[in-house]
Amino acid sequence: MAGHADLGDFLRRRRAAMTPEAAGLAVPPGQSGRRVRGLRREEVAHLAGVSVDYYTRLEQGRHASPSEAVLDALARVFQLDAAARTHLTDLARPARRRATAVRIPAQRVRPAMAQLIASMTDHPAFVIGRRTDVLASNALARALLTDWTRLPPKHRNYTRWVFLDPDARAAFLNWPTVAAEVAGTLRLYAGRFPDDPQLTELVGELTIKSPEFRAWWNGHQVHERTHGTKQMVHPVVGPITIRYEALALPGDADQTLFIYTTDPGSPSHDNLRLLALWTDQQTNPRPKPTRAVPGPA
Structure with a gap:
């Protein structure tokens, strides 16, 4: 690569x-119209x-x-x-x-880390690995973004979702900014692991299917995600302004934990809480009460 x-x-x-x-550099008079x-x-x-x-x-x-x-x-x-x-x-x-580094091993999230993520019911959380593969996610992250568990394993990739899923374009109000940064993150990985065949396949697919990805990839910009803000809109609860923190996981090479939060007391905070309640209802439906049938007198 x-x-x-x-x-x-x-x-x-x-x-x-x-x-x-x-x-x-000082441009001499008369050279302001440089051809280069x-x-x-x-x-x-x-x-x-x-x-x-x-x-x-x-x-x-x-x-x-x-x-x-x-x-x-x-x-x-x-x-x-x-x-x-x-x-x-x-x-x-x-x-x-x-x-x-001839062989790039498959990545796994440690069971304890997966359990920790699953226990976060108020904050969307997920782990991104090499090639921006989504290695683990909690229920709220899947409700806010997409249900990675329902996708084929090779499609569980954050960059692929951002560029090829129409729902991702609708989810981010500032989609061009988000998408350009994601392409830059993938570029950063490509420089670090130039002989990754799965990355080559991913970049080839995105280059063919997404003209925006092709333009940003050829621009050779790189981006390292550490923290930031995303403006989103969810079809169930409406607009949510997300703040994210990206935390490198010590002992797990090339794995990053993303945690989404909202400002306390804000409309976004209320909407995220509504989404958490809705997610819980979808995940753990309550049994309908049954009316007692009177017995024989």
Whole structure:
């Protein structure tokens, strides 16, 4: 999946997105109408302290292993955040990873963690693994998003749901923002595990079926979810503004616990409580009372 070609594509995208003014370069009078979008290669090379030929070979995928100093310099030139800096390092080291991680094992949520998630009846909670696979979820999360347990195992994927399920587009009022971030999260994983065949299959399916995914994927943006807000609307209870926290699970590599909350006393808090009551009624229906039949006198 990822390799030196992806490294070159990432650098070209970042160079095109960086303006001379943002990079601290003064544009001489008369050159305001530059034909080159973003920075020129020689400008990036100058700012990073490398030769133009060296940087050109990086963009063309003809250099095998840039040093940490070069990566740090490029990250500084392109003003990369922590997630993008990590992604740059991953793309620059595909050969080393292949030597140590040929087989990617299946993931399982520990029984104690699954039990903990199931016990959360007031807050939607679920665990995301590699490729944004949904590994576990509680009843309220399934009611708010979708019932992952009813899907075929290979379809229990958060990114696939966001892009290919019409209900997901209706659920998020800011769907383009949510979807772009999810594509960026998948990009981050692709840089870390370039030889994952299941990821290759997923990206291929999404690229064919979703023009939005194709555009965001080719844009090579990355995103690491830590916390944030989502504006949602549920067909049963109406609008809910969700705050989420993403917690990495120590001891469980590449597993992240997502917990959704709402502001106490807000309409969203009330609507989420209504959804919890509705979910409980759907999950545990109460038996209808029976009228006693009078016996013989």
